[in-house]
Amino acid sequence: MENRIGSIISSKRKALGLTQQNISERLNISYQAVSKWENGTSYPDLELLPRLAAILGTTVDGLLGYPVNALTVYEERYKSEDYYWGLRPNDMCYEIMKLMPPEKPCRVLEIGCGEGKDAVFLAKNGYIVTAFDAAQSGLDKARRLADKSGVGIELFKADIRDWRPDEDYDIIYSSGVFCYLEEGLRREFTESLKAHTVQGGLNALNVFVEKPFIPTPPDREKSESYKKGWLSGELFMYYHDWFFHKNDEIIFDCNSSGAPHQHCMDILIAEKKG
Numbered sequence: 001m002e003n004r005i006g007s008i009i010s011s012k013r014k015a016l017g018l019t020q021q022n023i024s025e026r027l028n029i030s031y032q033a034v035s036k037w038e039n040g041t042s043y044p045d046l047e048l049l050p051r052l053a054a055i056l057g058t059t060v061d062g063l064l065g066y067p068v069n070a071l072t073v074y075e076e077r078y079k080s081e082d083y084y085w086g087l088r089p090n091d092m093c094y095e096i097m098k099l100m101p102p103e104k105p106c107r108v109l110e111i112g113c114g115e116g117k118d119a120v121f122l123a124k125n126g127y128i129v130t131a132f133d134a135a136q137s138g139l140d141k142a143r144r145l146a147d148k149s150g151v152g153i154e155l156f157k158a159d160i161r162d163w164r165p166d167e168d169y170d171i172i173y174s175s176g177v178f179c180y181l182e183e184g185l186r187r188e189f190t191e192s193l194k195a196h197t198v199q200g201g202l203n204a205l206n207v208f209v210e211k212p213f214i215p216t217p218p219d220r221e222k223s224e225s226y227k228k229g230w231l232s233g234e235l236f237m238y239y240h241d242w243f244f245h246k247n248d249e250i251i252f253d254c255n256s257s258g259a260p261h262q263h264c265m266d267i268l269i270a271e272k273k274g
């Protein structure tokens, strides 16, 4: 089994700007011990886990790679009968289909699938879809939508802040979710997606980005990730070594919350070339 705890400790420590020495001093152990955990050559003692979790701003579950209490306002939003995001698939789904039609078995991972409209659409079109979200109510709705549409998709609950892929995919897709990744996790997270994409595979992603001339949206959640929003072009930078089919930045009007405002979004469709 892969040693997940080491990489989780490392990414959370870096996200908080702590050194291995800082952690070791607070736990009264040697910094070499912390280094060994992060290298995957040893595990922390059980009795240290609660204090270690507290220092790293998570729970013992979070340290072990289980979803941390899901977090999101979406848990409530998705409880209504209506589909909060509607059922129209995102344009990126059509672009994926043009670039990589499922002429042979084609595995798609959707990150943050919400109520499942895109995952189910792709499955209906012949892709083998695995999808996750932090909101159980969204996953339940995605399951009902898949059943109603007569397609099978694999769904599970996970948190992008501590979940990392351990299988390879032809396509990794995510819309409207990367904004929940804190600054210190972004490079490492995208690297893990790139590493788990097959040669010639695609990553189709979008993320809200900051623009100094666009005021903060009135309904923006007060989550940690938003302490430092994504910069314009930041997503493209993490994929600098891939071939770009699309790298667009759009500004669009929005009326969620009843107050008209604008968003800026970077959209990337990139291919892993050998």
Ligand SMILES: C[S@@+](CC[C@H](N)C(=O)[O-])C[C@H]1O[C@@H](n2cnc3c(N)ncnc32)[C@H](O)[C@@H]1O
Binding pocket: 071, 072, 074, 075, 085, 090, 111, 112, 113, 114, 115, 116, 117, 132, 133, 134, 135, 138, 158, 159, 160, 161, 174, 175, 176, 177, 180
């Ligand atoms: C803007 S919605 C987009 C949903 C879906 N991708 C769509 O386009 O319909 C953002 C989604 O991210 C999920 N989310 C928020 N924080 C998350 C986290 N830390 N880990 C996984 N999913 C998260 C929410 O539950 C929500 O479903």
